[in-house]
Amino acid sequence: MPPTRQQALALVDCNNFYVSCERIFRPDLARVPMVILSNNDGCVVSRSNEAKALGVPMGQPWFECKALAEEHGILALSSNYALYADMSNRVMTILSGFSPQCEVYSIDECFVDLTGLPQLRALSYAMRERVGMWTGMPVCVGIGPTKTLAKLANHVAKKHPRSKGVFNYNALTAPQKSSLLQCLPVQEVWGVGRKLTQRLARHGVTTALDLREAHIPSLRAEFGVVMEKTQRELQETPCMALEEVQTDKKQIISSRSFGSMVTELPVLKDALSTFVANACTKLRAQNSHAAVIQVFLQTNRFRKELPQYMPSLAVPLPCPTHDSLEINRWASFLCERMFKPDYAYKKAGVVLSDIRPTTHHQGDLLTSARPDQQKLMQSLDSLNARYGRGTVKVSTQGAYAGWQMKQSKKSPNYTTSWDDLPMV
């Protein structure tokens, strides 16, 4: 193997992404302590710096923040995924202009391969500036020889104002690298979460440096291959490739907590028909069929005083399909099978799995290929894409009120809906 030149991988990460999306269209909120809530206005999923400074924890149920919020006037907004997805696309498009090799890692993060390009610092500032100028989105850039170190570098860029939003790990000397890693708690390392942090501590590993230097065979034996990869990435050996093409989903889930408890079968079926419609739209968008469909129901697990019931039932389909109508009949059937009165349901969902490309599908000779159904689904998708989700519906799909989630504080769809623009 020829010696390979060290990679320069940049991780570009948007700052407080959901909050920033909202502020772009509400400049008056620039310094207001604010948070964005998860679906159903449940938990805090994005915080402004002001809210972080006031001690609002990530993931905290909003009702538990109420006292603090009222004391300090913290603003909470429902999440507006149409807006966030659109802003994300704009940012990613701009970043892809800097390198042909990009991996959109999540809604607010992108790995950009800058290997071989000169003046990485200047280039990184250029990325920040262009994204900021064209979209208003603040981002930080971390550069490293592996994904794990690029992530860590990004963390440094975010946390230390002196970096001005850019940190290049590759530019450090060996001693500088070690002392930096020594300052970073091991939980800041990508792939090391709450549980692993505790287990690692029992083995005397508390910093990123400890992990990098840990005895390899015993680490592997105790923590498995994932941890070993992480360690090797800290040692600057790439173990995780840049994945430029997004791969098809192997499983598609559509589920939601209800705005209030549901006790009636028709309401559950109505909710499920909506979930089926969403899941099948995604399935068809990636040109796949599913061979297994699963439905689950859940009572409210936080209400310990109420009787709990969390059934789940799957059927292997005789013939894999992406037909919303057919899948909805199965979902309905499974729901009836599991439904018991006298329980208050708080959540339900549909899982499509054993997903395979449409092309591999052997239409079986009995029920085979129904071109009319194919056309029906195609028309349904294009109408819904063009005129908005829910223009054409499957089954009751939303006719019954009572299960829809709470979203009382949602901002307008500034970028994706003419109807939401104020008429000046």
Next chain:
DNA sequence: TCTCCGATTAGAC
């Protein structure tokens, strides 16, 4: 005893 498979766990965001 080995292998397979479903369920569980842990992580990310």
Next chain:
DNA sequence: CTAACGGTCTAATCGGAGA
């Protein structure tokens, strides 16, 4: 007024069933 706690996805690992 009161109750109020996300959603999707992947990979590894565990543990029992069956060969």
